[in-house]
Amino acid sequence: MATSKTIAVILFLITLVKSSNAAENATTQPLAPAILIFGDSTVDTGNNNYHANANFKANHIPYGVDLPGKVASGRFSNGKLYCDIVASKLHIKELIPPFLQPNLSDAEIATGVSFASAGSGFDDQTMLLTKAIPVSHQPTMFKSYIERLKGIVGEKKAMEIINGAIVMVSAGTNDFILNYYDFPTRRLEYPQVSDYQDFVLKRLDKFVKELYNLGCRKMSVGGLSPIGCLPIQITSKLTRGISRRCINSENKDAVLYNEKLQKLLPTIEASLPGSKILYANVYDPMMDMIKHPAKYGFKETRKGCCGTGVLETSDMCNSGSKLCSNHSEYMFFDSIHPSLATYTHLAGSSAYSTISKLLDA
Ligand SMILES: *[C@@H]1O[C@H](CO)[C@@H](O)[C@H](O)[C@H]1NC(C)=O
Numbered sequence: 001m002a003t004s005k006t007i008a009v010i011l012f013l014i015t016l017v018k019s020s021n022a023a024e025n026a027t028t029q030p031l032a033p034a035i036l037i038f039g040d041s042t043v044d045t046g047n048n049n050y051h052a053n054a055n056f057k058a059n060h061i062p063y064g065v066d067l068p069g070k071v072a073s074g075r076f077s078n079g080k081l082y083c084d085i086v087a088s089k090l091h092i093k094e095l096i097p098p099f100l101q102p103n104l105s106d107a108e109i110a111t112g113v114s115f116a117s118a119g120s121g122f123d124d125q126t127m128l129l130t131k132a133i134p135v136s137h138q139p140t141m142f143k144s145y146i147e148r149l150k151g152i153v154g155e156k157k158a159m160e161i162i163n164g165a166i167v168m169v170s171a172g173t174n175d176f177i178l179n180y181y182d183f184p185t186r187r188l189e190y191p192q193v194s195d196y197q198d199f200v201l202k203r204l205d206k207f208v209k210e211l212y213n214l215g216c217r218k219m220s221v222g223g224l225s226p227i228g229c230l231p232i233q234i235t236s237k238l239t240r241g242i243s244r245r246c247i248n249s250e251n252k253d254a255v256l257y258n259e260k261l262q263k264l265l266p267t268i269e270a271s272l273p274g275s276k277i278l279y280a281n282v283y284d285p286m287m288d289m290i291k292h293p294a295k296y297g298f299k300e301t302r303k304g305c306c307g308t309g310v311l312e313t314s315d316m317c318n319s320g321s322k323l324c325s326n327h328s329e330y331m332f333f334d335s336i337h338p339s340l341a342t343y344t345h346l347a348g349s350s351a352y353s354t355i356s357k358l359l360d361a
C-alpha cells in the first residue's frame with residue numbers, strides 16, 4: 001500500500017533523477033549539494049512566522065511585494081534575500097525555505113533550509129527584547145534537520161550533503177543595536193565597545209565550532225554592515241534642522257569588529273581540520289553604495305522605502321506605511337533592512353567572492 005511517506009520518497013527520487021539529468025548540463029548543475037543558513041533577519045526566510053513569541057515578523061504587506069505572487073513570506077525585504085540570490089546563482093534553488101515551515105518536502109530538506117530568526121544575535125541577552133530564536137539555539141534546530149535528512153537519504157549521504165553544503169552565517173548587528181547603542185543594557189557591563197565586541201566574537205567562535213562538530217565544512221561568516229548608516233540609527237541621533245547623516249562612531253566600531261573577525265576566522269579554520277571558514281565582507285560593498293549611489297541607480301540611501309524613516313513614534317514598516325514608488329531606487333526597504341536591489345548588487349560585488357572560494361575548497 002502506498003503510504004504518503006512512500007509517495008514522498010518516490011517523488012524525491014524522481015527529483016533526484018531530474019537533477020542528475022540536469023547535471024549533464026554544466027550551466028544548470030548545482031554547484032553545491034545544499035545551502036544552510038544561520039543568523040538574523042538578514043537571512044531569515046520566514047522562521048519567525050512560525051515562532052509564536054517573536055516580536056518581529058514580516059508576515060504582512062508590503063514585505064514581499066516583489067516576490068513571485070507578492071507574498072509576505074517573512075522575509076524582511078521587498079523580495080529575495082541575499083542568501084536566496086546566492087542559492088539561485090549556485091543553481092541549488094530559487095528560494096530557501098525556513099526550517100520551521102510545517103510542510104517542507106523531502107527535496108527542500110535535501111537542498112537546504114534557513115534556521116535564522118529575525119531579531120536574533122550571538123548574545124542571548126539580545127533575545128530578551130526580540131524573543132527571536134537565539135543563534136545559540138539554531139544548532140539544536142540543525143540537529144533535528146540532520147535527523148530528518150538522514151531519514152530521507154540515509155546516514156552516509158546526509159553527512160556528504162552537510163560536508164559539501166555552503167553554510168552562511170549572518171548575525172551581530174542586533175547585538176550592537178539592541179543591546180549596546182539604542183538600549184545600552186550591555187554598555188553598563190562593557191563600557192568599552194571593544195570589550196563587548198570580544199564578548200560577541202567569543203560567542204561566534206563557539207557557534208562556528210558547534211556547526212563544524214555537526215558536519216559543516218564550508219562556511220561564510222558575515223561581518224557587520226555600516227551600522228551607523230542604517231536609517232534607524234540615523235533617526236536615533238537625528239537633530240531637528242540638521243540633515244540625515246551616518247553616525248561615524250558606530251561605523252568605526254563596525255570596522256574594528258570586522259578587523260577582529262577577519263583575524264579570528266583563520267585561527268578557527270586552522271583548528272578545525274578540513275574546514276574552510278571565510279569572512280564575508282558586506283561593509284565595503286554597502287559603503288560603496290552609500291558613497292556612490294548613482295552607480296547603483298539609488299536615489300535614496302538614508303531612508304527606507306517603506307516607513308520612510310521619518311521621526312515618528314516608530315519607523316517600522318507596516319501595511320499602513322508610505323511606500324516609495326520605485327523600490328529599486330532605495331538602498332533600504334525599511335529602516336533596517338536592505339532592499340532587493342541592494343541584495344542583488346551585493347551578489348554581484350566582491351562579497352560574493354567568498355562563496356566562490358568556498359566552492360573551490
Ligand atoms: C543547458 O542549459 C541552458 C540554460 O538553461 C539551456 O539554454 C541549454 O539548452 C541547455 N543545454 C542542454 C544540452 O540541455
Ligand SMILES: *[C@@H]1O[C@H](CO)[C@@H](O)[C@H](O)[C@H]1NC(C)=O
Nearest residue numbers: 071101102103104105106108
Ligand atoms: C506549504 O504551505 C504554505 C503555506 O500554507 C504554502 O504556501 C505552500 O504552497 C505549501 N508547500 C507545499 C510544498 O505544500
Ligand SMILES: *[C@@H]1O[C@H](CO)[C@@H](O)[C@H](O)[C@H]1NC(C)=O
Nearest residue numbers: 296297298299326327328329
Ligand atoms: C526604477 O529605478 C531603477 C534604478 O534606479 C531604474 O533602473 C528603473 O528604470 C526605474 N524604473 C522606473 C519604472 O522608473
